[in-house]
Each structure stands twice: as C-alpha cells, then as structure tokens.
Amino acid sequence: xxxxxxxxxxxxxxxxxxxxxxxxxxxxxxxxxxxxxxxxxxxxxxxxxxxxxxxxxxxxxxxxxxxxxxxxxxxxxxxxxxxxxxxxxxxxxxxxxxxxxxxxxxxxxxxxxxxxxxxxxxxxxxxxxxxxxxxxxxxxxxxxxxxxxxxxxxxxxxxxxxxxxxxxxxxxxxxxxxxxxxxxxxxxxxxxxxxxxxxxxxxxxxxxxxxxxxxxxxxxxxxxxxxxxxxxxxxxxxxxxxxxxxxxxxxxxxxxxxxxxxxxxxxxxxxxxxxxxxxxxxxxxxxxxxxxxxxxxxxxxxxxxxxxxxxxxxxxxxxxxxxxxxxxxxxxxxxxxxxxxxxxxxxxxxxxxxxxxxxxxxxxxxxxxxxxxxxxxxxxxxxxxxxxxxxxxxxxxxxxxxxxxxxxxxxxxxxxxxxxxxxxxxxxxxxxxxxxxxxxxxxxxxxxxxxxxxxxxxxxxxxxxxxxxxxxxxxxxxxxxxxxxxxxxxxxxxxxxxxxxxxxxxxxxxxxxxxxxx
Numbered sequence: 001x002x003x004x005x006x007x008x009x010x011x012x013x014x015x016x017x018x019x020x021x022x023x024x025x026x027x028x029x030x031x032x033x034x035x036x037x038x039x040x041x042x043x044x045x046x047x048x049x050x051x052x053x054x055x056x057x058x059x060x061x062x063x064x065x066x067x068x069x070x071x072x073x074x075x076x077x078x079x080x081x082x083x084x085x086x087x088x089x090x091x092x093x094x095x096x097x098x099x100x101x102x103x104x105x106x107x108x109x110x111x112x113x114x115x116x117x118x119x120x121x122x123x124x125x126x127x128x129x130x131x132x133x134x135x136x137x138x139x140x141x142x143x144x145x146x147x148x149x150x151x152x153x154x155x156x157x158x159x160x161x162x163x164x165x166x167x168x169x170x171x172x173x174x175x176x177x178x179x180x181x182x183x184x185x186x187x188x189x190x191x192x193x194x195x196x197x198x199x200x201x202x203x204x205x206x207x208x209x210x211x212x213x214x215x216x217x218x219x220x221x222x223x224x225x226x227x228x229x230x231x232x233x234x235x236x237x238x239x240x241x242x243x244x245x246x247x248x249x250x251x252x253x254x255x256x257x258x259x260x261x262x263x264x265x266x267x268x269x270x271x272x273x274x275x276x277x278x279x280x281x282x283x284x285x286x287x288x289x290x291x292x293x294x295x296x297x298x299x300x301x302x303x304x305x306x307x308x309x310x311x312x313x314x315x316x317x318x319x320x321x322x323x324x325x326x327x328x329x330x331x332x333x334x335x336x337x338x339x340x341x342x343x344x345x346x347x348x349x350x351x352x353x354x355x356x357x358x359x360x361x362x363x364x365x366x367x368x369x370x371x372x373x374x375x376x377x378x379x380x381x382x383x384x385x386x387x388x389x390x391x392x393x394x395x396x397x398x399x400x401x402x403x404x405x406x407x408x409x410x411x412x413x414x415x416x417x418x419x420x421x422x423x424x425x426x427x428x429x430x431x432x433x434x435x436x437x438x439x440x441x442x443x444x445x446x447x448x449x450x451x452x453x454x455x456x457x458x459x460x461x462x463x464x465x466x467x468x469x470x471x472x473x474x475x476x477x478x479x480x481x482x483x484x485x486x487x488x489x490x491x492x493x494x495x496x497x498x499x500x501x502x503x504x505x506x507x508x509x510x511x512x513x514x515x516x517x518x
Contacts, residue, residue, distance in 0.1 A: 139260035173197030187362035194224035198234035417492025
C-alpha cells in the first residue's frame with residue numbers, strides 16, 4: 001500500500017531540468033534508464049517482474065526535495081505593454097522573479113518541442129500570484145499505459161482507477177503513423193477531460209513483437225493547464241515501461257499522490273474548471289488558459305506560419321472549425337492548436353458571450369467523427385489524411401502552412417491584404433525589439449508569449465470597442481474611417497466584417513464608399 005504524505009521521497013517526481021552541457025555529467029546510478037536512442041540491453045530476467053512497492057527503478061526521479069536556486073527577490077512591479085497600433089514597445093520588469101526562458105531553435109519537423117515551465121516548486125507562473133498558484137490543485141483523474149499488440153492493435157494495458165471509462169484513449173494516446181517515429185507527446189480530449197500521453201518506440205529482438213515495442217503512458221485531468229508539468233515524468237515512465245514491462249509501482253504512487261477529488265455530479269465529470277482572481281492579462285482567457293503556456297510555442301507558431309497567422313486570426317475570431325493536418329510527430333502540432341485558440345482572446349466584458357466557444361480538441365482521430373459532427377467551433381489536429389475528405393466536419397483545413405477552405409464565402413479571408421501585412425510587420429518589429437532588449441539589457445522578465453497574446457488581444461479589443469460604440473450611437477453606420485481605425489482594410493476586410501457582425505450579433509450598418517478606390 002502506498003503511503004501518502006506531503007513530501008514523500010518516492011513522490012518527488014517533479015521534472016528535473018536538463019543538465020547544463022558545460023557541467024560534467026554525474027556518474028549514472030545502477031537503476032537509471034539508458035539514454036534515449038541507445039540500443040536496448042539484453043536481459044535474462046522475466047519481462048513482467050514487478051518492482052517492490054516504494055522503489056522507482058529506472059524512473060529518473062529525484063530522491064531529494066527540490067531546491068530553488070533563484071535568489072532574485074526584487075519586488076518592483078510595472079506593466080508590460082504591447083500594441084499592434086504602435087511601433088514602440090514598452091517592456092518593464094514584472095518583478096515576479098521569473099527565470100528567463102530558453103532559446104528555441106528550429107529543426108526537423110518545423111520546430112523543436114518547447115521546454116515546459118514549472119520545473120521547480122518555487123518557480124512562479126507569470127501572471128499568477130502565489131495565492132493563485134497555490135489554489136490551482138492537481139487533479140489527475142486517471143493514469144494509464146497503452147501498448148501496441150501485433151494481434152489486437154492498440155489496447156489499454158493498465159490503468160488507475162480500474163473502473164474508469166477509457167474507451168478510445170488507446171487510439172488518442174498513440175497517434176496513427178507513430179510506428180515511423182521513436183517518441184512523441186500528445187494532447188487530446190476525452191469527454192470532459194483533457195489528456196497528455198508520452199509515446200516511445202523501442203526496437204526489440206522479438207518475433208512476437210515484430211521487432212518493435214511501442215507504448216504510451218498518459219494521464220487525464222479536467223483541465224490541460226497543468227498537464228505539461230508531468231511531461232518529463234511521463235517520458236521517463238514510458239521508457240521504463242518499455243524496458244521493464246509490468247512494473248507499475250511508480251505510476252500507482254503517482255496516482256495516489258495526485259488523484260482528484262471529483263464532485264458527485266452523477267456522471268463523474270468535472271463540470272467547470274477552477275477559477276482564480278488573476279489581475280493580469282490572463283483574466284480574460286478561458287479557464288483552461290489561465291496558466292502560462294509551454295515556453296517558446298508562440299514564437300515558433302509565428303515563425304512557422306509567418307503572415308498566414310493573420311488569416312488564422314480572422315478565422316479563429318469568427319469561431320470557425322479549424323482542422324490541422326500533419327504527419328507524426330504530433331506534439332508540436334498540439335501546440336499550434338493552443339496558439340490558434342489564443343488568437344481570439346477578448347478582454348472586453350460582454351463580448352463573445354453569445355458565440356460558440358473556440359474549443360481546443362488537440363489530437364483527434366476517426367473515433368472522434370461522431371463528436372465533431374455536433375461541434376459548432378473547434379481547433380484540432382490529426383495525422384489521418386482521410387479527414388480531408390470529410391468536408392462536413394470542418395470549415396478550414398490546414399496542411400502545414402497551406403490554409404484552405406471548401407466554403408466559398410470564406411475564400412476572400414484567405415487572401416492577405418495591405419492591412420494584414422502592416423499588422424504582421426508591426427508584430428515582427430515588436431518581437432525584434434523584445435529580442436534586442438533580452439540580448440543587450442539582459443531582460444528576462446518579458447517574453448514573446450505575452451507579446452503575442454497581448455498584441456492580438458488589443459487588436460480584438462479595438463475592433464469590438466469600435467463596433468460597440470458605433471452600435472450604441474444615434475447613427476449606427478460603420479464607415480471606412482471606422483474600419484481603418486480598427487486596423488482593417490475597408491475593401492479587403494469587407495467580407496470578414498460582414499461575417500463578424502453576423503456571428504457576434506452586432507447591429508450596425510456597414511457602408512463603405514468608393515469601393516473602386518484603394
């Protein structure tokens with residue numbers, strides 16, 4: 001039986017930051033797993049022997065308490081201002097003692113996986129007070145192991161609790177086509193829960209397994225805001241399961257320590273996400289988005305799509321159904337789903353309450369077709385090309401940087417106009433200024449993620465503020481001057497404005513003169 005405690009050594013599983021390449025590596029412990037990509041060692045021991053309770057063999061866990069080495073105690077507080085309307089960016093330290101974020105390089109599949117934040121108990125999430133972070137509780141409702149069986153296909157090998165319904169999770173946590181890659185991570189949705197699974201593929205000398213052993217280890221939670229904290233734990237555990245199948249003691253201990261206390265709603269689902277009194281830019285976001293995002297995903301999103309993010313911004317604001325296709329690995333594509341949702345943030349009270357929520361579904365497969373048939377607005381990604389033929393399930397199909405739609409009324413939105421290019425130029429300019437301040441002044445308190453979110457949020461606020469003022473005026477007529485004041489093109493954005501007024505139910509008359517003139 002696993003004994004719970006506030007700080008049991010066995011449960012000090014929090015992610016360990018990658019070692020400094022300039023420091024000599026410590027000698028490996030006998031129970032440490034081999035480096036990723038190293039050939040597996042042969043063993044004469046039975047594959048399914050269970051480790052004694054309380055021993056986390058080969059998991060990479062730390063047996064000591066985490067220590068915070070950040071001694072920055074400054075408390076100066078000021079605002080961070082980014083604006084799509086100004087070329088000057090004012091960046092002031094937030095004073096929360098947040099550490100700098102790692103540089104992200106591009107390679108391989110379009111971008112490297114961003115390193116998650118939260119690798120230390122005392123690291124503060126930007127935008128959240130200590131009280132806010134303390135009130136954000138771990139709510140793990142399930143932990144599971146999925147394996148690929150050469151005769152039965154994907155199957156749930158083990159899970160806790162034993163009676164939870166995990167139908168379909170075996171396909172969500174091991175993406176179609178994963179046999180071609182060595183490792184991946186996947187965000188997904190299962191009913192009212194969000195999941196994160198880490199996949200690994202290890203060659204083995206076994207005819208029964210056809211030369212490869214593939215598994216995923218994952219968790220379910222009512223919200224995806226804290227899932228990234230467990231990324232390294234899941235990566236270590238899936239390698240452990242590949243090398244020592246059947247040893248579930250570390251996963252049992254993890255579940256006992258982190259399992260959620262769910263409300264008695266009858267169906268066992270959590271009906272709402274926790275709320276906080278956040279006094280930062282996160283106040284206006286959906287509950288699932290109040291915790292900071294994985295570091296670097298926004299900057300990589302901008303670099304991957306370039307000017308096309310202005311097209312995605314309009315589609316997200318119109319609450320269209322966006323489906324992103326990409327072959328495995330799918331982890332970085334799940335981050336693109338999140339970034340697309342961030343494009344539509346609005347902080348003005350009362351705006352968007354009557355429109356469908358832009359829901360992140362993350363990874364989907366053919367088992368989700370029935371669910372998607374009833375969704376009015378979502379962003380999702382898939383590795384299954386067959387979805388391209390299911391045109392009734394989506395409005396916009398995104399294949400790498402190629403954004404396309406089969407709906408004729410959306411075709412004009414795919415063309416960039418002068419106003420779009422100008423907005424992207426200003427965003428790029430502000431990014432460069434931020435990078436310069438980080439390089440020259442050593443500014444580690446501001447980041448591209450805040451810039452990105454605030455840039456689009458202010459742009460959205462300006463549009464809806466203008467529309468609200470016009471709708472409430474004696475003459476509710478939207479002129480070309482109003483459109484330019486919103487940062488839009490009077491001619492090029494006409495169809496976008498028509499759709500926007502209809503979707504949000506704003507009662508104004510759109511009159512744009514001199515359509516023949518630029």
